[in-house]
Amino acid sequence: MLQACTCPNTSQRNSFLQDVPYWMLQNRSQYLTQGVDSSHIVDGKTTEEIEKIATKRATIRVAQNIVHKLKEAYLSKSNRIKQKITNEMFIQMTKPIFDSLMNVDRLGIYINPNNEEVFALVRARGFDKDALSEGLHKMALDNQAVSILVAKVEEIFKDSINYGDVKVPIAM
Structure with a gap:
């Protein structure tokens, strides 16, 4: 995002970035259950x-991250879903996944003083399986597809490590 700062010298760039939180500068693509938006x-x-709008958009980003992972799994050789799922259907999955997200915490907020853009960082800690199943069934997905997709979302949450909570030894 801000990595493309065109400040002519290092001191100006460092001054520009001095109040920017670290999460704004990181590549956060590996954090599937986290999202940043503005x-x-x-x-x-x-x-x-x-801030509420930015937080909602960041939560939608979490749902989009999960949909992307589901699509990757569907396109893989190990896919067990027999029903054809189109690109449009994957896009439509964003809403039921968003609706099923639970325990969404806002981890950070940053207001860019230069343009008054508000950025939010959120993390979803879980999802409601029943709500997700119901939402996917409304998309005319069969029971087998819904079952596999819900299990994959469950796997995504189990596999997602909260790196912010991991204590790394200082003498590493």
């Missing part, structure tokens, strides 16, 4: 309202 402060909206 919204701009506009006239008539409070900062709190914009």
Whole structure:
């Protein structure tokens, strides 16, 4: 995101980045159950309202991350789903996955002072299996496909390590 800073010298770049949280500078693509997104402060909206919008968008990003992983699994050789699932159906899966996400924590918020863009970082700690199953069934997916997809989402959450909670020895 901010890695493309065109500041002409190092001191200006460091000054520009001094208040930017580390999570804004990281490649967070390996954190499937986390998402970052933003919204701009506009006239008539409070900062709190914009933070809520950015947080919701970041949560949608988590659902999109999960959909991407489901699609990768579907396209792999080890896929066991017999029903054909189109690209459009994968896009439509974002809503039931978003609706099923539970225990979504906002881990960070950053307001860019240069353009008043509000960034939010969230993490979903789990999902409601019944809500996800119901949402996927509404998409006309058969029982076998729904069962495998729900199991894959469960696997994604089990495999997702919360690196923020891992204690790394200092003398590594």
